[in-house]
Amino acid sequence: AQRVTQPEKLLSVFKGAPVELKCNYSYSGSPELFWYVQYSRQRLQLLLRHISRESIKGFTADLNKGETSFHLKKPFAQEEDSAMYYCALRNTDKLIFGTGTRLQVFP
Amino acid sequence: NAGVTQTPKFRVLKTGQSMTLLCAQDMNHEYMYWYRQDPGMGLRLIHYSVGEGTTAKGEVPDGYNVSRLKKQNFLLGLESAAPSQTSVYFCASSYSPGDEQYFGPGTRLTVT
Numbered sequence: 001a002q003r004v005t006q007p008e009k010l011l012s013v014f015k016g017a018p019v020e021l022k023c024n025y026s027y028s029g030s031p032e033l034f035w036y037v038q039y040s041r042q043r044l045q046l047l048l049r050h051i052s053r054e055s056i057k058g059f060t061a062d063l064n065k066g067e068t069s070f071h072l073k074k075p076f077a078q079e080e081d082s083a084m085y086y087c088a089l090r091n092t093d094k095l096i097f098g099t100g101t102r103l104q105v106f107p
Numbered sequence: 108n109a110g111v112t113q114t115p116k117f118r119v120l121k122t123g124q125s126m127t128l129l130c131a132q133d134m135n136h137e138y139m140y141w142y143r144q145d146p147g148m149g150l151r152l153i154h155y156s157v158g159e160g161t162t163a164k165g166e167v168p169d170g171y172n173v174s175r176l177k178k179q180n181f182l183l184g185l186e187s188a189a190p191s192q193t194s195v196y197f198c199a200s201s202y203s204p205g206d207e208q209y210f211g212p213g214t215r216l217t218v219t
Binding site: 006009032036043044045046049051086090092093094095096097098099100 | 138140142147148149150151152155157163165166197199204205207208210211212213
């Protein structure tokens with residue numbers, strides 16, 4: 001069955017520390033994966049997608065088909081990165097979201 | 108452009124009452140989605156639509172109905188509200204399934 005797993009509910013780091021938000025997926029076929037972010041009192045919005053291979057706000061994510069992972073990384077966390085992060089997998093006409101990881105960046 | 112709007116923003120219902128949540132988008136998107144967001148559960152898809160006049164069930168459709176009579180609107184109905192439907196409801200739309208989904212601001216529903 002298609003599934004997205006985000007094993008960490010909460011990740012706390014200090015400003016300037018590296019960040020890795022884990023995402024593993026289960027999918028038969030060629031996956032399309034996304035990271036969405038929800039900042040406090042803002043709408044959920046797309047952060048990045050694996051197809052575009054972009055770096056957004058210093059974040060990158062590499063699709064690893066062997067490990068079925070799409071971890072989100074940033075070398076130096078900033079306080080404004082504090083938010084809820086969701087990994088999502090496209091399944092035909094819809095997305096399957098993970099349960100989310102709350103990132104807290106302390107000063 | 109307003110993007111995706113949701114009405115109402117907040118609502119309190121008593122068990123057994125009914126209500127309709129309205130989602131509207133002005134981006135001419137074909138695809139529209141209704142999600143619920145619960146602590147520890149993430150976003151779960153309730154129903155979705157791939158175009159005007161179409162609807163399909165998502166992961167948690169029980170207790171909800173939807174209609175897409177106009178391309179720009181997607182309505183979510185609760186016929187007989189239950190406390191288990193207390194949640195934050197999000198609507199989203201996209202041009203195609205692989206494109207970015209644009210989300211509304213959410214509706215916070217409490218059923219007592």
